Amino acid sequence: MTSESSFLQGARLNPEQESAVTSGARFLRVLAGAGSGKTRVLVHRAAFLIKECGISPYEILAVTFTNKAANEMRNRIADLCDAPVKGMWVGTFHGLAHRFLRIHFRDAGLDEPFQIMDTDDQLRMLKRIHKEMQIQDADFTPKQSMGFINREKDEGRYPASGTGMDRQTRLMQEVYQRYQDLCDQSSLVDFAELLLRSLKLFENNPAIADFYQRKFAHILVDEFQDTNAIQFKWLQALLGHDNALTIVGDDDQSIYGWRGAQIENILRFSEKYPETETVRLEQNYRSTKSIIGAANGVISCNIDRLGKALWTAGEQGEPVQLYAAYNEIDESKFIVERIAHFKSKGIPYRKQAILYRSNAQSRVMEEALLHARVPYRIYGGQRFFDRAEIKSAMAYLRLIALPEDDAAFERVINFPARGLGDRSVQTIRDAANAQQISMWQAASRLIEHKALSARAHNSLVQFIELIKGLQTTGQGITLSELVSAMLSRTQLVQAYAKESQEQRQAREENLKELVSAASSFNSITDFEQEDFLDPSMRDMAEDDGFLPIRPKVVEPSNDAKVPAALAAFLDHVSLESGEMQASQDSDAVQMMTIHASKGLEFPVVFLAGLEEGLFPSQMSMNETGRIEEERRLCYVGITRAEQYLTISYAESRRIYGEERRTRISRFVREIPSEFLKEIRLGSVVKPVYHARQQESSLPSGQPASAPNDGSVKVGDRVMHRAFGEGIVLATEGRDARMRVQVNFTRAGSKWLMANVAKLEVLS
DNA sequence: TACACATTGATTTTT
DNA sequence: TCAATGTGTA
Numbered sequence: 001m002t003s004e005s006s007f008l009q010g011a012r013l014n015p016e017q018e019s020a021v022t023s024g025a026r027f028l029r030v031l032a033g034a035g036s037g038k039t040r041v042l043v044h045r046a047a048f049l050i051k052e053c054g055i056s057p058y059e060i061l062a063v064t065f066t067n068k069a070a071n072e073m074r075n076r077i078a079d080l081c082d083a084p085v086k087g088m089w090v091g092t093f094h095g096l097a098h099r100f101l102r103i104h105f106r107d108a109g110l111d112e113p114f115q116i117m118d119t120d121d122q123l124r125m126l127k128r129i130h131k132e133m134q135i136q137d138a139d140f141t142p143k144q145s146m147g148f149i150n151r152e153k154d155e156g157r158y159p160a161s162g163t164g165m166d167r168q169t170r171l172m173q174e175v176y177q178r179y180q181d182l183c184d185q186s187s188l189v190d191f192a193e194l195l196l197r198s199l200k201l202f203e204n205n206p207a208i209a210d211f212y213q214r215k216f217a218h219i220l221v222d223e224f225q226d227t228n229a230i231q232f233k234w235l236q237a238l239l240g241h242d243n244a245l246t247i248v249g250d251d252d253q254s255i256y257g258w259r260g261a262q263i264e265n266i267l268r269f270s271e272k273y274p275e276t277e278t279v280r281l282e283q284n285y286r287s288t289k290s291i292i293g294a295a296n297g298v299i300s301c302n303i304d305r306l307g308k309a310l311w312t313a314g315e316q317g318e319p320v321q322l323y324a325a326y327n328e329i330d331e332s333k334f335i336v337e338r339i340a341h342f343k344s345k346g347i348p349y350r351k352q353a354i355l356y357r358s359n360a361q362s363r364v365m366e367e368a369l370l371h372a373r374v375p376y377r378i379y380g381g382q383r384f385f386d387r388a389e390i391k392s393a394m395a396y397l398r399l400i401a402l403p404e405d406d407a408a409f410e411r412v413i414n415f416p417a418r419g420l421g422d423r424s425v426q427t428i429r430d431a432a433n434a435q436q437i438s439m440w441q442a443a444s445r446l447i448e449h450k451a452l453s454a455r456a457h458n459s460l461v462q463f464i465e466l467i468k469g470l471q472t473t474g475q476g477i478t479l480s481e482l483v484s485a486m487l488s489r490t491q492l493v494q495a496y497a498k499e500s501q502e503q504r505q506a507r508e509e510n511l512k513e514l515v516s517a518a519s520s521f522n523s524i525t526d527f528e529q530e531d532f533l534d535p536s537m538r539d540m541a542e543d544d545g546f547l548p549i550r551p552k553v554v555e556p557s558n559d560a561k562v563p564a565a566l567a568a569f570l571d572h573v574s575l576e577s578g579e580m581q582a583s584q585d586s587d588a589v590q591m592m593t594i595h596a597s598k599g600l601e602f603p604v605v606f607l608a609g610l611e612e613g614l615f616p617s618q619m620s621m622n623e624t625g626r627i628e629e630e631r632r633l634c635y636v637g638i639t640r641a642e643q644y645l646t647i648s649y650a651e652s653r654r655i656y657g658e659e660r661r662t663r664i665s666r667f668v669r670e671i672p673s674e675f676l677k678e679i680r681l682g683s684v685v686k687p688v689y690h691a692r693q694q695e696s697s698l699p700s701g702q703p704a705s706a707p708n709d710g711s712v713k714v715g716d717r718v719m720h721r722a723f724g725e726g727i728v729l730a731t732e733g734r735d736a737r738m739r740v741q742v743n744f745t746r747a748g749s750k751w752l753m754a755n756v757a758k759l760e761v762l763s
Numbered sequence: 764t765a766c767a768c769a770t771t772g773a774t775t776t777t778t
Numbered sequence: 779t780c781a782a783t784g785t786g787t788a
Contacts, residue, residue: 065777094778118778191778226777259776358774380776421764575778595775617774633775656773657779770784 007051011044013037016281021045022052023246025277029224029269030248033310034295034639035286035601042222042248043073047080049218057083058534061216061238062090065223067576069599070095073222087533089216093231094191095575097198101189102571103537104208108201110187113402113567116574117188120391121407122146128410128429129178140168148172149179153192154260156199156230186406186438195230202237213240215536224249224269228260245273251306252299255595255633257626267306284310284639286601288317291645293675295638301670302628310639319677320638322668323648328361328609329756331650332368335606338646339374339589342604349375352604353590355597355637357615361608362591369589379592385573389492389507393514394573396486400470401566403440406432410439413463416495420463424456440464466490479565480519487511521569594637605641607634610649610665634667711761712740718759720744720752725762 013021017037020030021044032038046062049055062077064070074090077083089096098116105112117125126142126149140148149172152159159177161170183190189197202209216238221227224247227235239245247269254263270276284292292312299305325331339352354365354376362378369376384390392415398408413428414420431451432442443460446452452460466489474482487493496507590602609615615634620626638645653662668676712718716728726744740754752759 067778069777092778116778119776194778223777255775256777258774360773417764419764593775595777598777614774619774654779764788766786766788768784768786771782773780 007048013044014283016279016283017041020279020281021048023277023279025275026244027273027276028246029266029276029278030246030281031278031306031308032248032250032281033284033308034250034253034636035284036281037285038248038281039072041281042220043076043080045246046077046220050081050083055217057088058536059215059217060089060220061218062220063096063222064092065226067092067095069222084533093234094194097194097234098571098575100198100201101194104201107205107208108197114187114189115398115402115405116194116571117183117190117407118574121188122190124407124410125182126175126179129175133175133178135171135175140172145172145175149176150192151260152176153196154228154230156196156233185436186404187402188405188407195234199230199234199237209237210240211540212238213243217243219243219245221247225251225254225263225266226256226261227265228262232262232265252308252632253598253636255598255629255636257629280308282308282310284312286642287312287639288315288643290317290319290675291638291641294320294645294671295635297672297675298631298638298667298670299635302631304628318644319675320671321646322676322678323646324678325648325650326755327652328364328650328654329753331608331648332364334648335365335608336368336372336374338606340372342644347604349587349589351602353592353597353602353640354606354608355592355594355640356608357594357617359593365591365608375586375588376591377588379590380596384510384513387510389496389510390514393487393492393511396490397483397566398570399467400474400486401563401570403467404438406439416491418463419455419459424452424460427452474563474566479521479569480515482566483515483518487515518569521572594633597640598636601640601642603643605645607637607645607647610647610668611653611662612665613662614653615665615667631667712754712759717762718742719762720757720759
C-alpha cells in the first residue's frame with residue numbers, strides 16, 4: 001500500500017481514487033459520481049491487488065452487468081498487469097452463473113447439454129401453457145405470466161403452492177410450476193434461472209460454495225446500484241469468512257428499479273456490513289461547470305440518496321440551452337438545425353447525440369434528419385439476434401445441437417412452410433404431453449406408428465431427415481460450413497421470397513452476417529478450455545472429485561469441430577447477443593433512449609421531450625418513489641454531455657394520435673437558472689408560441705383553431721424564418737393540419753405545415 | 764394457407 | 779396513430 005510504488009505513480013489517480021484503489025477494507029463501497037473515473041478505479045484496484053498484494057488473477061471475481069463492460073474490464077486489467085486475459089473470472093452476472101452451471105451441471109441438477117432460453121422462447125412456451133390450461137386473457141395474459149415468473153425468480157423463489165394466495169396468484173403459481181416442469185423436461189434454462197439455479201447450487205452444496213469462497217479472495221462488483229435481490233444473494237453466497245467485497249456504483253444513477261433492481265442494496269450496504277469503508281468519487285472529468293451545475297440542481301431534489309456533490313475543475317462552458325418548441329415536429333427541426341450548426345463549427349455528427357425518454361419519440365426525429373439529409377444511427381432498436389430470420393436460423397442450429405429443444409422445434413417445424421400446419425403440430429404436441437417426452441421424440445413415434453395423414457407423414461419424415469442429415473454432416477465440417485449448409489438445405493432465404501426487395505435483401509444480408517459470425521467465432525471461449533487455464537480449477541477436479549469436468553483438450557482454433565463448437569456458439573449467442581451491428585464508424589448522429597445512454601458520453605447532447613407526462617412519464621407519476629427514479633434518469637441524461645447540452649420540450653404533442661397540450665417538465669425547473677438559457681431561433685417573433693403559452697394554463701379542451709392558420713390565404717406575401725420571402729400559392733386542410741404552398745423568391749416552391757412554418761404575413 | 768379485417772395496447776430492457 | 783397480434787373467411 002505504498003504510494004511510492006511505481007505502479008501507482010504511473011496511474012495518476014486523484015486522492016479519493018487512490019484511497020479506493022488501495023483500501024485494505026474487507027467491505028469497500030465506492031460511490032462514484034457520473035464521469036468520476038469509476039471503471040478506472042475498479043480496474044486499477046484489480047491491478048493493484050495482483051501486482052502489489054500478490055493476489056493471483058484467478059483469485060479475483062469481477063462482476064458487471066453488460067458484456068461490453070466485462071470485456072473492457074478484462075482487457076484493461078490484463079493490459080495493466082500482463083495477466084492472462086483468458087480464464088480470468090471477469091464477466092456478467094449471467095455469464096458467470098452460466099459458467100458455474102456448466103462446470104457443475106450435475107450438482108445443479110441439470111442434464112448436459114442444457115440450453116439457454118431467451119425471452120421469445122419463454123413467451124411462446126407460456127402462450128402454449130395458457131392455451132393448454134385454458135386461461136383466458138381476461139384473467140391474465142401470457143406476458144403477465146412471464147412478468148410474474150421472472151419477478152419470482154428475481155426474488156429467488158421457485159413455484160409455491162399454498163394457502164394465503166388469492167385465486168389469481170394461485171393460478172399464476174400453477175402456470176409457473178407447469179412452465180418450470182416443461183423447462184426442466186427439455187433442459188431449458190431461462191435468464192433468471194441461470195442465477196437462481198447457481199444460487200441453489202451453492203446453497204445445496206456447501207463444499208462447492210466453500211471452494212469458491214476460498215478461491216475468490218476478492219470480489220469486485222460494478223454498477224452495484226443495479227443489482228436485484230437474487231444478484232445480491234448470489235454474491236453473498238460467494239462471500240465466505242474472510243474474502244473481500246468491493247462494490248462500485250452510484251445511487252444517483254439507479255434507473256432499473258422497474259426491472260427489480262434494489263437501490264437499497266447500495267444505500268443500506270453499510271448497515272448490512274458495518275465494517276464497510278465508503279469512498280466518494282466526486283470529481284467529474286467529463287463535463288463543463290454549467291452541465292454539472294444543472295445536474296446537481298436536479299438530483300439534489302431527490303430525498304432518498306446517499307448524497308454526493310459532483311464538481312469539476314473544468315471550464316464554465318456554455319449554459320444549458322432550453323428551447324420551447326411549438327410541437328414535436330418543430331422540436332425535431334430545431335434539433336436538426338442545431339446539429340447542423342455544431343457540425344459547421346467542426347463537431348462531427350458522431351459526437352452529437354439525441355436522447356429521449358421513449359423510443360416512440362425517435363420517429364419524428366428521424367423524419368427531420370432524413371429530410372435534412374443528416375446521417376443518423378439509432379441504438380437499441382431491434383438487436384441482431386432478435387430478428388426473425390436469425391431466430392429461425394438459430395432455432396435450426398439449436399435443433400441440430402439438441403433435438404429435444406421444443407421451443408426450437410415449434411419455431412421451425414413449419415417454417416419455411418412444409419405443410420405441417422396447426423393440426424399436425426397440435427397432434428405432435430399432444431403426443432409429447434401425453435407421454436411426457438419431447439416433441440422431437442413424439443414426432444419420431446408418430447412416424448413409426450404411421451399415426452398421421454399421408455401428406456403430413458411425408459412432410460414430417462422430410463423434416464426429421466433434414467435435421468438428422470445436418471447433424472451427420474455437422475460432424476466433419478467447421479461451424480461456419482454447418483451454418484451455410486443449414487441455410488441452403490432449409491431454404492430459409494427463399495422463405496422470404498414474397499417480401500419486398502428491401503426486406504429480402506436485409507434478411508439475406510443478416511443471414512450472411514450470421515455465417516461470418518460463426519466463422520469468426522473462436523471456440524477457445526469453450527469453458528472446458530478456459531477453466532483449465534486456471535490451476536486451482538485443475539486441482540479441484542483432481543483432488544475434490546466433485547467437479548465433473550474432463551480435462552479434454554480442445555484445439556484453440558477457428559475450425560474446432562462441431563458439435564462442441566456449435567454448443568459453445570449457441571451459448572455465446574444467447575448470452576452475448578449484444579452489439580453486432582453493421583455500419584459502425586460512419587459519421588452519424590447518435591440516437592438512443594436515455595436508458596441506453598448510460599455509461600456513454602458525447603460532446604454535444606440533445607435531451608428532447610422534457611414534458612410532464614412524457615418525462616417524467618405518466619406511468620411513474622402514480623407510484624411513490626418512481627418519480628425519484630425518473631429524476632435519476634434525467635440526471636443520467638444531463639451528465640452524458642461534455643460540452644454542450646440542449647434541452648427541448650414541445651408545447652403540444654401528438655400522443656397516440658391525439659394532439660395534446662403539454663406542460664414543461666418539473667426537471668427543467670429544477671435546473672438553477674444561472675446554468676440555463678432559453679433560446680429562440682433567429683429574429684422571427686413567434687406570436688403563436690406566446691398565445692399558446694397563455695392558453696396552456698387554461699383547462700385543456702377546445703383546441704381553438706391555430707391563430708395563424710386563418711390568417712394566411714392565397715396571394716399573401718409571407719416571410720419564413722429559413723426560406724425568406726414568398727407568395728402563397730395554395731392552401732390545403734384546416735386548423736392544425738393546414739398545409740400551405742409558398743413560392744419563395746430564393747428557395748422556390750415548397751409545401752409547409754402552416755402551424756410549423758409560422759409564416760409572418762407581410763402585406 | 765392466405766389474406767382481409769378487427770382488436771389491442773402503447774416507458775425504460777444490461778442478460 | 780399505428781404496429782403487431784389475433785380471428786374469420788374463401
